[in-house]
Amino acid sequence: MGMQRVLSTITLFFVLVTCGFIQEAGAGSKQVMKYYCVAPPFSPVNTSMEKMNEFLKKESGGDLEMALFPSGQLGPESQGLNSLKMGAVQSAAITGVAISVLEPKANIMMLPYAFKTWEDIETFANSATMADIGKSLDKKGLKLMGVGGYGFFNVLSKKNFCTDISDYKGSKIRVYPTPILIDLYKTLGASPTPIAFPEIYTGLQQGVIDATDGTLDSSYASKQYEIAKYLTRTDHLYGWFLYLVNKRWYGKLSEKNQILVRDGFEKYSVIARQETKKYDAKVMKIYAENGVNVMRLSDEKRNALLKNTYSIHEKYRDIIGADLLDQFYGELNFKAPL
Numbered sequence: 113m114g115m116q117r118v119l120s121t122i123t124l125f126f127v128l129v130t131c132g133f134i135q136e137a138g139a140g141s142k143q144v145m146k147y148y149c150v151a152p153p154f155s156p157v158n159t160s161m162e163k164m165n166e167f168l169k170k171e172s173g174g175d176l177e178m179a180l181f182p183s184g185q186l187g188p189e190s191q192g193l194n195s196l197k198m199g200a201v202q203s204a205a206i207t208g209v210a211i212s213v214l215e216p217k218a219n220i221m222m223l224p225y226a227f228k229t230w231e232d233i234e235t236f237a238n239s240a241t242m243a244d245i246g247k248s249l250d251k252k253g254l255k256l257m258g259v260g261g262y263g264f265f266n267v268l269s270k271k272n273f274c275t276d277i278s279d280y281k282g283s284k285i286r287v288y289p290t291p292i293l294i295d296l297y298k299t300l301g302a303s304p305t306p307i308a309f310p311e312i313y314t315g316l317q318q319g320v321i322d323a324t325d326g327t328l329d330s331s332y333a334s335k336q337y338e339i340a341k342y343l344t345r346t347d348h349l350y351g352w353f354l355y356l357v358n359k360r361w362y363g364k365l366s367e368k369n370q371i372l373v374r375d376g377f378e379k380y381s382v383i384a385r386q387e388t389k390k391y392d393a394k395v396m397k398i399y400a401e402n403g404v405n406v407m408r409l410s411d412e413k414r415n416a417l418l419k420n421t422y423s424i425h426e427k428y429r430d431i432i433g434a435d436l437l438d439q440f441y442g443e444l445n446f447k448a449p450l
Contacts, residue, residue: 156387208352258355258381269323419449
């Protein structure tokens with residue numbers, strides 16, 4: 113009886129995989145493109161996909177639509193990326209942090225103080241370097257369809273502004289547990305503390321952490337600003353989302369639907385980036401209304417922090433690829449500190 117239950121479970125699993133999860137794109141059948149994202153539904157990366165879904169339904173005459181699963185409903189991001197590779201979901205917006213685990217070239221998206229302005233964001237989103245990352249992902253079964261984001265990273269602290277390296281000394285700063293971020297704060301003399309996102313609010317309350325590293329999007333969503341009242345606009349990183357589709361699934365779509373999916377991501381990824389910029393401005397207004405003190409780094413202080421952390425760029429040169437890194441610097445007109 114025990115063996116029969118095991119066999120039944122295995123049979124059910126393969127039925128789900130072949131009939132439900134790995135959705136073949138046969139001609140003449142309605143296509144539902146499952147979409148995964150770890151960000152909340154109100155984040156621009158996802159509201160733009162709601163608009164794309166309406167576009168696909170209208171232009172396909174109802175033959176093609178999306179099923180949206182924001183807020184990590186289908187599991188943590190590592191699981192979402194694996195589901196995309198397997199074809200359990202057909203599309204996703206995956207952060208640059210998560211992509212860097214799969215593709216080493218993507219570490220270029222997290223180099224500290226490389227991106228300074230919104231113009232830099234547009235330049236990189238449409239760059240040859242981004243296209244090179246896309247080609248590498250293509251070899252791994254994923255097609256890069258568009259580029260979104262979730263804003264510039266900043267430091268939100270309970271105690272003080274963080275404008276000089278001395279401000280970081282000994283400070284317990286919550287970071288996402290990725291090597292570049294941990295290297296960054298260790299270099300600055302801080303104590304990087306990778307606690308889970310849902311624990312940030314209580315961590316600030318209880319003194320487990322003094323400050324957080326992240327975007328306005330994330331600090332607003334978790335209401336960190338209710339406790340931490342010193343926001344330093346360091347803009348030391350930019351949070352990237354890459355819109356990806358499963359290559360095998362995409363290849364089985366009709367030519368018409370391939371064009372619709374391609375055009376949809378091309379159009380609405382641009383809208384996502386535009387809306388992210390507006391969303392940052394909206395959050396800044398809310399922070400001002402809630403008594404958050406804000407200070408933006410001067411060019412002089414930013415350059416000083418870059419100089420102190422530039423060793424991280426050199427550490428990742430061989431991982432990213434020297435030629436690609438130099439190409440990236442040229443595209444952004446980035447100059448190594450003297």
